[in-house]
Amino acid sequence: MSNYIFPFLWMRGEEEEILRREIGKINECGIQAVCVEARPHDDFCGPGWWHDMDIVLDEAKKRGMKVWILDDKHFPTGYAGGLIEKKYPERKKRYLACSVADVFGSQRPVTLNVRRMLKPAIGFWEIGNPVDYAERANNRLMAVVALRFGEGNCFAEDTIDLTDCCREGMASFTLPEGQWRVHVLYFTRTDGGNDTYINMIDAVSAHTQIEGVYEAHYEHYPEEFGKTIAGFFSDEPQFGNISDQCFDTKLGKPKMPLPWSDELEAMLTDRYGEDLRRVLPFLFAQSVEKAKEPQIRYDYMDGISRLYAKNFSRPVGAWCRAHGVEYIGHVVEDNGVHSRLGLGAAHWFRAMEGQDMAGIDVIGGQYLFGAPAQEHMAMTPCDGEFFHYTLGKLGASGGHLDPKKKGRTMCELFGAYGWSFGVRDMKRLLDHLLSQGINHLVPHAFSMAEYPDHDCPPHFYAGGHNPEFPYFAHLMRYANRMCDQLNGGTHVSSVAVLYDGELDWTCSAMPMQKVCRVLSEHQIEYDIVCLDMLRNLPGYEGFVDGGKLTINGVTFGALLVPGAEYVPGSLIAFAREHPEFPVWFVGNAPAAVLQDGDCQGANRRETDPAFAASLPVVSLEELALKIEEEGMKKIFLSEPFPLLNVYHYRKEGEVFFFMNESPDLTFDGRVSLPAGKELVIYDGFRDCCERLETGSGLVHLILEPGESCLIRECSTVSGLPKHIFPRQKLEACTGQIDLSEGWEVTCMKADGEEVLRYHEDGKLRPVSERLPAFSGVIRYEKTFLLEEEMPHACFTAQEVYEVLHVRVNDTCAGRKLTPPYQIDISGLLREGKNTITAEVATTPARDQMNYPAAPFDFTYEALEPTGMCGKIGIFSYDVN
Template identity: 35%
Template sequence: MNEKIERLLAGQIENHVAPFFWQHGESEGTLRHYMQVIQDSGCQSVCIESRPHPDFCGPGWWHDLDIILDEARARKMKIWILDDSRFPTGFANGAVSKAVPSLCRQSVFANRVDGAANTMNIHVNVSDYIRPPKIHLSKLAAIAKKLSPEPRHFNNDKLISVVAVNTVTNDIKQLNTDNGVLDWKRPSQQWQVYVTGLTNDAGAHRNYINMMNQQSVKLLLDNVYEKHYQHYQTDFGKTIVGFFSDEPELGNGQLYAQNNPLGTEQDLPWSAELEQLLTIRTGDNWKKLLPLLWTSLADKQKVAEFRTIYMDCVTTLVRKDFSNQVGNWCHQHGVRYIGHVIEDEGQHTKTGPGLGHYFRAMNGFDMAGIDDIGGQVMPGGESEPKVGPMERVRDGEFYHYGLAALAASEAAINPEKHGNSLCEIFGNYGWQEGVHLEKYLADHFLVNGINHFVPHAFDPHEYPDTDCPPHFYANGHNPQYRHFGQLIRYMNRSASLISGGHPVVSVAVLYHAEAEWAGKSQPYQKIMHVLTDRQINSQVIPIDVFTEPEKYRTELGHRLKVNQQEYQALVVPYAEYLPATIIEAINKLQSVGFPVIFVDGLPDGVSTGKTQLNHECLQVVSLDSLATTLINEEINELSISPADNRLRILHYHGDNEIYMFVNEGKAPYVGKVVVPNNGSCYAYDAYSNQVFPLKANNKRANETEIQINITPGKSQFIIFDQIDTTELSKTFNTSGVREVLLNWQRSQCHAIDYPEFYKQKSVVLPDDLAVEQPSFSGYAAYDTEIEAQANEKINLVITNAAEGVEVFVNHQSLGIQLVAPYEYDLTSKLVDGENTLRIEVATTLERERSQDDNLFEKELMNHQPLSKSGITGKVILYRTK
C-alpha cells in the first residue's frame, strides 16, 4: 500500500497548515491557551501576525513572542512570523518614515499641458505641472484613506522632461524650456505636450520601501528580520521556520486599484536602478519616450516596445531587489520565505497593488503563494456576482480558473519551489462563512494543486472583534471550532497526498503579462476556463521559461519539458504583440512538430526584438473550439461520461498515481472516468480516513475505466496501488427499510456555554429555528429514542443541516461531519431495546453578529443574515437485515 496512505490510516498526519495568530498584546495566559487551542484544532504550525500589536519589535513584542516560542517548543510546533508591523509588507516597522527620500518610493507622472484644442501657442510655467495628477478614489480607497494616518509629504517633485508627441505621425520631440517657461508653437493640433516628473508624493503608502531599490528593501531586513535573528538565533531553522510577506506592492496609484494597465491615468513606479536599466536598454531616449506609458501613437508597435521594456525592467528589479534579496537572507539564516502578492482582478500583471509579474515576484519565495479572501472564490461564483464588496468589480472567471493556477504552476515549474504552493484562505468572508463554505474552498484549492494553507485567523482579542471575521475560536464563542478542527485534519491528509511529486498536465498556457503590457491581450484564465470545464488539465507558464532555460530546466522538443512537467501542447492566448523571445521559442517548437495553438488570432507584431513567426503550419482556433480541438488531437489525458463542467480532477504523480475528484456543481455526479493507468486501485476518503473498493475495468494498455459517484461538497481520491482487501471499509448502504424520524425534542445553547443546553421543546423536522429565533447562533440539539437490537445494521442519513453535525448514540459520539448528506453507521453503538439518539448542529455566528457596527463588516455581510440554523432537512434510518 502507498506509504502515505498507511501513515494516514495509522493516524500519522503531516502538517500543511499554519493559521494566522493575531497579536494585540494579550496576557500570558491567553497566549498559552491559544497555542493549545490552535494545536488542538489540528495545526502543528502557526503564523504569528503582528499587524494589531502595539509594540512590534519592542519589549512588549519580545515578551509575547518569548511566551509563544516557549509554548511552541514544548508542543513541538513550528512558528512563522509575518514580517512587518503594518499591512502590507513594506512598512519596515516605520524605518522608511525617517529615511532619506532616495530610499523611499518614487513615481513618475505625466501631465498634459497643451490646453484647448484650438490653442496653437503653448506658453506655460512648467512648475505648474510638476505635481502628480489627482486620482479619483474608489469607495474602498476612500474608506481606507479615512482610516489611515496622514501620509508622509516630501514636496521635492523634479522635472524629467517636456515632450511633444504627435499621435498621428508618431514623431516625438523633447522640448527645451527657458528659466522654467515653455514657449512653443504647435505645428498642428495633432501634437500633445507632456510634462513628465519625478515625485515621492504619490501612492497611498509613501512611507513604505521601494521594491526596485536594493538599499530600500534592506531597511525591511535590518529593522525586522535582523532584529528577530538577534533575539532568537538559536531558534532559527528549528522552532522558527521562516517569515511571511503579506501582499507587498509597488504602491503607485490608488490603494487597491482596478483596471489600471499602462495607458491609464496614474503615477508609475520609479527608482534610480530603474533609470539605469532603461538607459542601458534605450540610451537617453527613455526621457523622450516616457509619455508613451500614458498615451498611444498611430505606430502601436513603438508604444508596445517601450511599455514592454519599462515593465520588463520594473519586474526584473522587483525580483532582484525584493523577492530574491529577502529570500536569500532567509536561506543564509537557515529559514524559509513564504507569502503572497495581490493577484485580484489581474493585478499580478500590473503595478499599483501588484508587483507587475506574478512569477518574477514569487522568485525568491520558497512556496508559490496566493490568497483567497472576502468572497473571491464562492460556490457558483464562476461568473456571478459581477460586483463584490465595496462595489468593486468581481472577476469570477479569474478567481475560479486563474487564481489557484498561478501558484500551482509556479510550484511545479520552478525547481526552487520543490512542488510547494500556498494559499491564505478563509479570511474576511464575514461571520456567514462556516464549515460548509470552508470545506468548499479547501476542496477548490486542493483539487487545483495547492498543498499548503494559511487559514485567516485565530484572534485572541476580546469577543466580538469586528476585525475581518470569521475567527475560528473567538475565545470559545464560535460553535464550529471543533468542526473546523476536523476540516483542518482533512486538509492536512489531502495536502500530504499531493506533495512530494508533481501534477500531471497536458497543456501549457502562455502567461499573458508581456502581451498585456504591449497591447490588447487575452488573459490566460479564459483559456483555462474552457479547458478545466472539459477536464483538460493545464498550467500557466511565463515567457521566462524560454529566456532562462537553465533556471527552469526547459527542454524544447517533441515534448515541451519545464522542470518535471511535460506538456503535449502550448496554447497562446490572443496577443496583439509578443516579445521576440517567445516567437523564437514557438518557431523552434513548431520546427520539430510540437503543437502550438494560437487562440482567436495571430499577433500583429513583435514588441521587443527582431524576428518573425514561421507561418507554415500555424494553428489558429477560436476560444470556443479550443477544447474540442485538443480532444480531437488526443491532447487530453482523461475523459468522463457523461459530460459535466463542474467536475474537477487532479492527477498527481507521487509514489503512486493519485487522482483527486471534487464536484463543484449542485447535483451528484454519477458516471465513469477513463484514466491512463492500469493496475489495482482503490478509493480513499480523506475526511473519514478510510479506504473503499472501486468498480474498475482495465480496458486496454494504460487505460482504466472507473465508476465514480461524487456528491457536491465532498471529494474522493483514487489511488493506483495494491491493497490488502481486509483493510477496505464497506460502502455506506441505504438499501434497507426506510424510516423517517419526524418528532424530536430540541434544546439549544451558545458555544461558550456548551454543553449546558436549555429551552427544550418538541419540534417536527425540518426545523424552522432560523425563523423562530432569527438572532440565535450556537448549538441546536435534537433528541429522540429508537428501538433496536445490539449490532443491528442501522444507517442514519441527515439530508441537510446548518451546519456542522455530530451524532451521539447512547451518549457515545459517532463523530463530526461537515457536509450534507451526513451519513452515520449506528451499528457499533446500539444495545437491545431503547437507544437514545442525539444530533447536535453547530451554526455560524452570522445571526448573532449581524448587528455589528463595523463599516467593512457591513459591506461584506448581507444586511439580513442568510445562514440557516439546525436540522433543515430530513433524518432517515435505514435498517438492513
C-alpha cells in the same frame, strides 16, 4: 506526517495567559506551526514585541511547534517596521509622473510654466486634500515632450522633445501646424501611494525591509533560526504607486504616477538612448500607430518586474536561506492585477522568484462555491472565472515548475469571508484548492481580540465563542492529511498555458482564465508556464524532446497562448527553435512581435498577413476537441460534466483528486483513468482506504454537489472493505424509519450554557424561527424502539445548518461537515430501545445581532436558518 498548516495568530499585545491559551487551541487542531502577525502591534520590534515573542517561542517549543513571522508591523509588507518614516526618508518611493497642457492652434510662440506643472492638476472637489508641500518642492523635471493629436485621445508617435526649451522653469516654443498636447514628465516622491513604504525597484530602499524586520528578529533570536523559527511571510508586497484600491492599473492611466529608480532609468536609457524622452509619454498616452507605444510599455513593465525580483524578492529569500530559514508569502493576484501596477507586483512568477514556496491567497469572498463564471460582489467585485479556474492553478504551477519551490504551494484562505462563512464552506473552499494542486495552508485567522472582532472574520476560536471550533479542528486534521497525499510527488499535466502577464502589459489580450476554463470543464490537466521558463529551460530543469516540453519533471504536449495582438519575440523564437513542439494561439494569432531581452534587432511591427496565417490558431470552442484528437487528454468521463474538477498527481503511483463544483447536480458516471494498478479511495477524515471496483478500466464515481474524493493506485487491495458511495447505500435501502417528529431540543451557547430547552411534537423547524439571534450548539435527542437489529444502517437529515455530530447509544457515529448529511451507523443500533443524539453547530453569524454592529460592511449577505429540519430518519441497506 509533516505539518502543512500554519495559521495566522494576530498579536496586539495580549496577556501571557491569553497568548499561551490561543497557541494551545491551535495545537488542539493538530496544527504544528503558527504564523504570528502584528495586527498591528504598537511596539513591533520593540520591547513589548520581544516580550510577546518570548512567550510565543517558549510555548511553541513546549508543544514542538514551528513559528513563522509575518514580516511587518502591519499589512501590507513594505513598511519595513517604520524605518522609512523614522530613519530613511530619502529611501521613499520614487515616481515618474506626468502633467499635460493642450495647445490648440499652433504655429505661434507660446510659453508654458513648467515649474507649476511639476505637480498633479486637481479638480475643485479635491481642494483641501492633504498635500506634502515640502516634498513637492523637491520634484524634478525629466522631460517636456509635445504629442500631436490624432482622433479622440490618441496621439502620433512622431513626437517633439521640448526639454531643451526650458529656462528657469519656463518653456517657450513654437509648434508646427496641428493640435498638440504637451507632456511634462517629472520625478517625485509624493502624490502617489503610501510614502512611508519602500521602493521595491531600488536596491537600497528595498533592503530596508531586511534591516527593519529580518535582521531585528535575528539579533534577538539567532539560536532559534532554523529551529523553532521556520521563516518569514510577506503579505501582499506591491508597487503601491496609487492609493486607490483598484485593479485597472495598467499603463495608460494619465494621472497614475509610475514606479521609478535610477536602475530602471539606466536600463531604459541603455535600450533607447537619446530617444527615451520622446517615447516615455506613451507610458501615459495612447498612440495612433501602436508601434512605439506597445514597445515602451513592454520594456517598462519588463524592467520593473525584473527589478522587483532582483532588489526585493530574491535578496529577501537569499537572506533567509543564509540564516537557516525559509521565505514565503504572496502578492495581490485579484482580477488580473498580478501583472499590473498599484496593488500588483507586475509579474506573478517574478514576484515569487525569491520565495521557497509559491503563494496565493483566497480571501474576502473571492471563490464562491456554485458561481464559477459569475462576477460576484465581495470586498471588491470578483471575476469568477479567474478565481475559480485560474488562481489556484497559477499558484500550484509555480510550485510544480520552479525547482526551488520543491513542489510546494501555499494558500492563505478563509479570511474576510464574514461570520456566515462556516466549516461547511471552508471545506468546499479547501477542496477546491486541493483540486487545483495547493498543498500548504495559512488559515486566516486566530484573533485574540475581544469577541466579536470586526477585523476580517471569521475567527476560528474567537475566545471560545465560535460554536464550530471543534469541527474546524476536525477539518484541519483532514486538511493536513490531504496535503500530505498531494505533496512530495509530481503533477501530471497534458498541456501548458502561457502566463498572460507579458500579453496584458501592452494590449487587451484574451485573459488566460478563458483558456483555463475550457481545460477545466473538459478535465484536461494543465499548468501555467511563464515565458521566463521558455527563455531559460536549463534553469528550470527543462528541455524539449520527442515533440514534448518538460519543465521540472512535468511534461506537456502543447503550449497554449491566449490570443493577443502583441507577443514578445522570444515566444516566437521558442516556437521556431522547437518546430516539433506544438505552440497554439487560442482565438487569434498576433499581429506584431515585440523586441524583448532575448531578441536581436530593432523592433518591428509585423503586418504581413502570411506571417499571422503561418501560426497555428485554435478557437476556444475547438480547443478541447483538438487536444483530445492529438492524444493529449488523459481522463475521460462517460458523460460531460463541466463542473467536475480533477487533479492528477503521481506519488508512488497515480493519484486523482476529484471535486464536484456544481451546487445542484450530482455527478454519477464512469471515469476512465490512466492507471495500471488497483484503485482505492482515501478517506481523509478517517485516515483509511477502501477499495474501488473497476470494470473495463472504468471507475464508477458518484459525487453529490460539493463532494470530493481522492483516488489512488494501490499495489494490493486485499483485506480492504469495498467503498460504497452514500447514494449507493440509499439505493440499496431495505427499510426506513421516519424520525422527523418528536425530538427533545436543547439550545446551548458555544461554552455549553443552556439557552432554551423544548419538546418538538411535530416536524422539526429551524431554531432561528424561535431564536433569531441565536448561535451555538443545538442538541436533538430521541429514543425509539427497534423490533430487530439493523446491522447496516445510516442516519440521514435533509437540512442541517450547518455541521452535524451524531451519537447512537452514547457511541460516536461520526461527523458531517457538508451535505449530504448521511452518517453510517452500522453496528450501533440494537434490538429494543435506542437513543440518537444529533448535535448541530451553527456559525457565529446570528450572534452578531447581540452586539453593536461593525462601523462598516464589506458585503451584505442573507442569513441561513439554524438547526436540523426537514425529513429525518434511519434507513437500512444491503451491502451485497
